[in-house]
Amino acid sequence: MDHQVYYRFTQTNGVPQESKLANYMSIQNSSANNLHQTFQSKLNLEASITPKKTLSSPQCIGGAGLVSSAPASPNIFNSFTPTLDATPIRCVSSGVEHPENSSSQSTSPNRVSSCSPMSQDVSGNNIALAYQENVGGTTYFYSTTSESCHAPDVVISTNIPSDYNVYPGTPNHIASLKSKQDAAFFISKDLQMEMMNRNALTLMQNNQQYADLPQVDSYHELCPLERIPSNSLHKTHLGYQASMYKALHVKTGTPYCLRRVHGFRLQNAKCMVIVDLWKNLNHSNIVQLQEVFTTKAFGDNSLIFVYDYYPGSETLLSKYFSSDQPDPFAPDTSPRPYSHQKNNILRHQQNNKLPEFLIWNYIIQLTSALRLIHSSGLACRSLDPTKIIITSKNRLRLSCLGVMDVVLNESNASMNPLALVQHYQQEDLTALGKLVLALACKSTVAVQRENISTAVDIISRSYTTDLRNLIMYLLSPQQRKSITDLMPMIGARFYTQMDNLHSYIEVLEYEVSKEIENGRLFRLMAKLGTINERPELNMDGAWAETGDRYMLKLFRDYVFHQVTEDGRPWVDMAHIVQCLNKLDAGVPEKICLMSRDEQSMLVVSYAELKHCLEQSFHEILNATPVKKDLIDVEDKLYIKCENEKTVNLK
Numbered sequence: 001m002d003h004q005v006y007y008r009f010t011q012t013n014g015v016p017q018e019s020k021l022a023n024y025m026s027i028q029n030s031s032a033n034n035l036h037q038t039f040q041s042k043l044n045l046e047a048s049i050t051p052k053k054t055l056s057s058p059q060c061i062g063g064a065g066l067v068s069s070a071p072a073s074p075n076i077f078n079s080f081t082p083t084l085d086a087t088p089i090r091c092v093s094s095g096v097e098h099p100e101n102s103s104s105q106s107t108s109p110n111r112v113s114s115c116s117p118m119s120q121d122v123s124g125n126n127i128a129l130a131y132q133e134n135v136g137g138t139t140y141f142y143s144t145t146s147e148s149c150h151a152p153d154v155v156i157s158t159n160i161p162s163d164y165n166v167y168p169g170t171p172n173h174i175a176s177l178k179s180k181q182d183a184a185f186f187i188s189k190d191l192q193m194e195m196m197n198r199n200a201l202t203l204m205q206n207n208q209q210y211a212d213l214p215q216v217d218s219y220h221e222l223c224p225l226e227r228i229p230s231n232s233l234h235k236t237h238l239g240y241q242a243s244m245y246k247a248l249h250v251k252t253g254t255p256y257c258l259r260r261v262h263g264f265r266l267q268n269a270k271c272m273v274i275v276d277l278w279k280n281l282n283h284s285n286i287v288q289l290q291e292v293f294t295t296k297a298f299g300d301n302s303l304i305f306v307y308d309y310y311p312g313s314e315t316l317l318s319k320y321f322s323s324d325q326p327d328p329f330a331p332d333t334s335p336r337p338y339s340h341q342k343n344n345i346l347r348h349q350q351n352n353k354l355p356e357f358l359i360w361n362y363i364i365q366l367t368s369a370l371r372l373i374h375s376s377g378l379a380c381r382s383l384d385p386t387k388i389i390i391t392s393k394n395r396l397r398l399s400c401l402g403v404m405d406v407v408l409n410e411s412n413a414s415m416n417p418l419a420l421v422q423h424y425q426q427e428d429l430t431a432l433g434k435l436v437l438a439l440a441c442k443s444t445v446a447v448q449r450e451n452i453s454t455a456v457d458i459i460s461r462s463y464t465t466d467l468r469n470l471i472m473y474l475l476s477p478q479q480r481k482s483i484t485d486l487m488p489m490i491g492a493r494f495y496t497q498m499d500n501l502h503s504y505i506e507v508l509e510y511e512v513s514k515e516i517e518n519g520r521l522f523r524l525m526a527k528l529g530t531i532n533e534r535p536e537l538n539m540d541g542a543w544a545e546t547g548d549r550y551m552l553k554l555f556r557d558y559v560f561h562q563v564t565e566d567g568r569p570w571v572d573m574a575h576i577v578q579c580l581n582k583l584d585a586g587v588p589e590k591i592c593l594m595s596r597d598e599q600s601m602l603v604v605s606y607a608e609l610k611h612c613l614e615q616s617f618h619e620i621l622n623a624t625p626v627k628k629d630l631i632d633v634e635d636k637l638y639i640k641c642e643n644e645k646t647v648n649l650k
């Protein structure tokens, strides 16, 4: 049975060849098994890569033409070194050949062929050809080396020839390497889980219980974020019942958080001035207000505040204060002495206390948001553990901005809210003091007037005087306070916070950079997938199986369908990534592809494969109804997105 090796080349040893894509060298081999065994042995990647047997009698057949003064295919001869007495190899100058059509007839390619991962740069040193001879227009290449013409004695060897690429791992090692490979190629597991959780929450669907929730203005698919109280007496916002929903914008599909104030009739549009101020306020510790409108979609007059949605967030109250244990500051009705209760409080505080750096972390975030709010002539008015949400990595955000301004404005329509802002700002600072006190004592009851002195005493024992002084300053009723006065109290802790943030940004940038690489490879695979096995193009049913596309088909097998010596799948992410990277870069390195029936081989460089890919893909694009280079557009968008991401990270 004849076997052919097709060798596609552009240049050998610095000698440019005349043909680019259309030149192949064919090698006839009478021993199919030899070839197969040789290739199979190469699949054992840790083996000394020596062919089991030489190609015997590589008979030259026909064809004129291309004659190279230099060895045209060093790789192939290195890998399948003929013996000295071997029949010479012929170069053919032809168009792209379909090996299965042109070679001796292929049998059905049921079995996924194995392809040797052998590859070598054109400038590689291991050129087995010693001399050549031109007989009647046909060039015969002879090899002088015969030493590599034996089967490998030792399957696993550490002496791997330097001219071979060895992919890390064998099937047995893949499991142990998998986690390392995953870490090297993909986003870290923790970050991945976090993102996936967020995505799952964003895609969360409404259950049957709330199936009748209406579309509200431009927002649909409402999904409650908390249990909607059946009792309308459950009032939260200054006497109004309120509820929270996740909703999707009908046009963009972007998720938002809707805060609905039930049974609210807006009669005075004056407050919309403040709403506009809030809408323009942008800060990393603020939940951005998008818009405010009234609706009758719920069957009543409801006021809707639309905010950015942060999946997986919880309130400070639920994170730190909803403990099963009773609050130690709660009034003790038992006849036990006061000292007993104080001991109880101390014990509770010692067992549950938050680390001081975390409290300062929260102080820095909250003061940072307040600083912007106050300097914009606004006041938060909802600095309360139920209105501060916390997401992963201890990110705090003020979540209910603007609501008080609208709702209170309605109940005190005669007052100008902006005139009262300084008063509200002072209230914000007092509220901040109470919040820090509550966090330090892990108790909401601690901030009640009668408990404050005990709470401060407890804090003095457990935390630094700086923290105590900050709380005392914020809670002192006499002086006029300012958010800027807090900055010196925070002091050098600010630098620690900045340092931590920068370190985290670097971690994220590293993770993102891996995904950028994956995105690039994905686009490459998308192109390959568009071409491979396409049933027809321009009425040509054989399009995907001929010419450049046939090369790409074999390349796909080479990348993804490797098998071990005994025919089991051999999966190595490093091999896949490396091959795709080389294809993307179009490196001159050559690889050997084998037809599925193992009757033919093609030796081709990545540069040529890349050319095939681009050509074939453009052929498809040209046949699409939209006559423009989609990929160019896509590339530009991709680069733009990447640039934007980098700017955002900065």
Ligand SMILES: Nc1ncnc2c1ncn2[C@@H]1O[C@H](COP(=O)(O)OP(=O)(O)OP(=O)(O)O)[C@@H](O)[C@H]1O
Pocket: 225, 226, 236, 237, 242, 243, 244, 257, 287, 307, 308, 309, 310, 311, 312, 313, 314, 315, 317, 386, 387, 389, 399, 400
């Ligand atoms: N912007 C947001 N994105 C995602 N979830 C949010 C957002 N704002 C609030 N939430 C979540 O919605 C739920 C209800 O929030 P809400 O502010 O009503 O708190 P609450 O403790 O129920 O207060 P209240 O007693 O006033 O209703 C909380 O679980 C909170 O984490």
